[in-house]
Amino acid sequence: MMQSVNTSSHNGITSFWLDREGLCTGTLIFGVGMRDEPPTFAGITHLVEHMLLRIAQPATVVHGGTVTTDSLQFYALGRPEDVAGFLNAIAAAVSTFEAVTDEVIALEKSVLEAEDAHKFSTVSAGLLTYRYGPSGVGAAQFGAPATAGLTKAEATEWARRWLTAANAALTFTGPLPSALDIRLPAGKPVSHHQDPPLITAPTLIRSRKQGVALSLLVPSHDAGLLCEALRYELLTRLRHAAGIIYSVENFTTAIDTDQSQLDLILDPVRQNSMPALREGVNTLRGIVDAGFSEDAVQSARHAVTAELGWDDYVPQDYLDQLAIDSLLGRRSRDRQELLDRATAISSAELTKTLRTSIGSLIVAFDKSAKLSKAEAGSLGLAIDRYEIWQRNNTPKNHQSAAEGDAEHPTWRHKSTHTTLALTPTRLMTHTSGKTKTIFLADVAVVGDRSCGCISLMDQRGRSCDLNMDEWKAGKKLRKKLLEAFPPEIIRSFPEE
Ligand SMILES: [Zn+2]
Structure with a gap:
């Protein structure tokens, strides 16, 4: 029982x-x-x-x-x-x-x-x-x-x-103790907000982190099985056949009741980053075409059984997950239901799930590793440099009035020929004919660091730090920058 x-x-x-x-x-x-x-x-x-x-x-x-x-x-x-x-x-x-x-x-x-x-x-x-x-x-x-x-x-x-x-x-993990007497204020109902994803096509992100990571949005009900089967296939190709990784770490994050993000982190040494990227993406695409191997499905079944199939006790994680699901209004699945699903799932079903999820593929790749647009394209991925400084100086949804001709406060870098200009809508750098831009309206947080630096983070989570000591009239620059943003997004940050 x-x-x-x-x-x-x-x-x-x-x-x-x-x-x-x-x-x-x-x-x-x-x-x-x-x-x-x-x-x-x-x-x-x-x-x-x-x-x-x-x-x-x-x-x-x-x-x-x-x-x-x-x-x-x-x-x-x-x-x-x-x-x-x-x-x-x-x-x-x-x-x-x-x-x-x-x-x-x-x-x-x-x-x-x-x-x-x-x-x-x-x-x-x-x-x-x-x-x-x-x-x-x-x-x-x-x-x-x-x-x-x-x-x-x-x-x-x-x-x-x-x-x-x-x-x-x-x-x-036992009966509620008689000494338990938790008294909390009743409070008002709370709600949790989730915006839709910002990336909706297969994309390669130039990441500040080392290595290669693969991420998919998958249906929550089969996320656990899909994760284990993918791990098995990636280990077979990248570890056992190619010898370029040691492990595949995986994380599953529930986005809402129906969807989860599944992340698989590969750990190649630096010189194997590119082969791991290529093999990793090709493994996923290969499964979409040819299906999961029977062994991969079997290993997913075994993983679920090892996690949940203990007769005499309920795993603590499962108990806590029930509580979290109830708080967040998610439907929990019964332990037996999860085990039955693992027994019943077929390679065809799991493959179909991956096929419908593959369009959400995000690959994070070491930004210091060499990668051409053509190479990314051959893997079916668009490159996202993921830098707050935009090379394109055309405003997207912001006001389109030409600001180029007007006089704007400009600062010179102390040791290079770079200049920094602040207009009512953007911050721009000019270096040897090239202009890069941060649209002020895209900035979500301004960090006013105790060391005097200013940290900017935009609505995609891209960030940069500006060191005022590197600029002539840096004190004035700092003041002007802080005045350019609404006070509610300016926060005190520690020194870097
Ligand atoms: Zn802590």
Whole structure:
């Protein structure tokens, strides 16, 4: 008999729990994650998580907190009454959040910097950002330099809006302990917004990251099986036959109830980047034409069985996923249903799913590696340089009035012949006859760095840093730049 999941309500909080005695893991989950953060507030959920863990001290039971794309989670493991005590303390901390001092927030920001110094200071983009820009699920990957400038009022408002009984769920690997008494404000209903993808044709992105990554939008109900079957085929061709990669790391991100983004990260050494790109894309296209091998389908079945097919216990991840799905209004699939689907799926069905998804292919490729337009074209991919500085100086949907003739403030680079000009609608650089442009209306976040640099990020998550020390009259440039943008998108960033 498969162990089943019990559902009940604890003080208005939906709870998922198992019948098992002894030590347990208990998790308090809120339906707010990185996908809910606007680009100007990136990192705010993580800051709130740290603040609550701080307020809940001292806590001696084994415990922790985590922020994912979809959720904020606090967990503890040990004796049921100790686990309950910790989660009660976190809920109490939510109610006293407003009492924290600015000094304590500053202290916790420096803890966050120590946790991941790169993320704390740098804007970067990943596969979700390439597809969706820096909002919605795309927010999960572009760093969190806005953390440094977050105010107490902003963090308090964030907690007040999202950390409510209606937006919380509990999971326990045993019965709910009698000592559990989580009290949260009722709150108002929340909603999650997701814009459609910005890229809609097979595209190769020149990435700042090393290696090769493949990304597809696939139907959620077969995402797990498709992911495993693709991993198997990629390993067969690129590892076993060609010897150019070691592993295929995979990530699946639910976009909504129906769609998931499936990412496969390959790890060639630098000189094998190009062969890995070619072989990787050709493997996918080859499967579209000739179908998945029977072995690939079999390996996908085995992976699902190994993950979910345990008779005597429900995996913790599955339990937590039930809670997250319920918070985000997604339909969860029963463990048995997933196992049955794995048994029933055929190569033809899985191939058909890939065929209908292949148009969403995004390939991220090391920008330092050599690649011609023709080479990308032969793989059926358009090249996207993914640079905030646009070579095309024609405004897209912006005002089209000619600004070229008017006099605009211009700055000279201290050591090169480059100039920088600021017009009412754009920032332009001129270097040896070439002009590159950033349209001001495309900028989503302006980082006012403590070192004096200005960081710009646009609505696709592309970014650059301007060092004022490199320009003559840099102080004036800095002032003019900050005046050119609406104040609500200007945030304090740490030094780079
Ligand atoms: Zn942390």
